[in-house]
Amino acid sequence: MKQLNTLVAGLLAGTLALAQAPGAVGPLTVLVGGPPGTPGDTVARALSEPLAAELGRPVVVENRPGAAGTIAIAAVSRAPRDGSTLGVFALQAAAAPSLLKSVGYDTAALQPVRQLSQVSNVLVVRHDHPARTLAEVLEGARAGALTYASGGNGTPAHLAAELFRQRAGVALRHVPFNGPVAGLAALAGGHVDLMFATVPAALPLLRAGKVRALATTASQRLPQLPEVPTLAESGMAEASLRDWHGLVAPMGTPAAEVEHLAAAVGRALARPAVRERLVAAGLEPVADSGPVPFRRFVDAEMLRWSEVIRQAGITAQ
Incomplete structure (x- = not known):
């Protein structure tokens, strides 16, 4: 009887420990504030299947675009x-509280999990x-004759160009379009002079010879564009911008669960196949991160x- 009681107590303790273990049950939903195909x-x-394998639970990616990523x-x-819901938090969402009268949430209601990637412009x-x-671009800008495209007010392309304009002390005229693809199409069509585009978005047009690259915002030359110098090489390191992506959870998610998720994402991100897929898409995985x-x-x-x-008086319109 004593042995039976000991066995029952051990089973109960094990069951309780399993119930309290982080990431034990249910699917994980990852909300994305942009449409399919965005960085x-x-x-x-790229992470969904390997992360599901790491967690032992399904991972579902759900797109909820709109309002500078704030809907998601x-x-x-x-x-x-x-720990059942995470969101991809990116530069545009970080800038949104300064652009919008209301974003529908307080950033204090979010718990950072880890950074995932960054992407150069x-x-x-x-x-x-x-x-x-x-x-030569700066020379033209000083003459006040250059226009630049973006995917809309407050988008990363707009912020990158505005940062560049402020740091260079030149005049550029903003021409917003409905999304970065439309902005790049206008550039390729000769309707505007320049654009700060993400590398993944620009590569097809660059390879087709429809636009020409002059500089990147990366910290060093990119393997996809080895012949293109960085802004830092050109003497404008302070104007560099890279979009970035990370995961956030609702504030109040247990710390053990947040750490568990961060570690699992890190392991998934370190898989060679995942890294190769991201690099091929023009994204730079971030290996060292956490809450x-x-x-x-x-x-x-x-x-x-x-x-x-x-300083620029930018508002989202």
């Missing part, structure tokens, strides 16, 4: 605090533009872009 969606989908993030802030000009170097460093990073980015937006 945040690309990284979420607002849904995350209201989700159950049990490339300064591209129309294929027949006379400028062949960054210096604390990602929170510091997000706080610094929100402060940085709030100042750029304030």
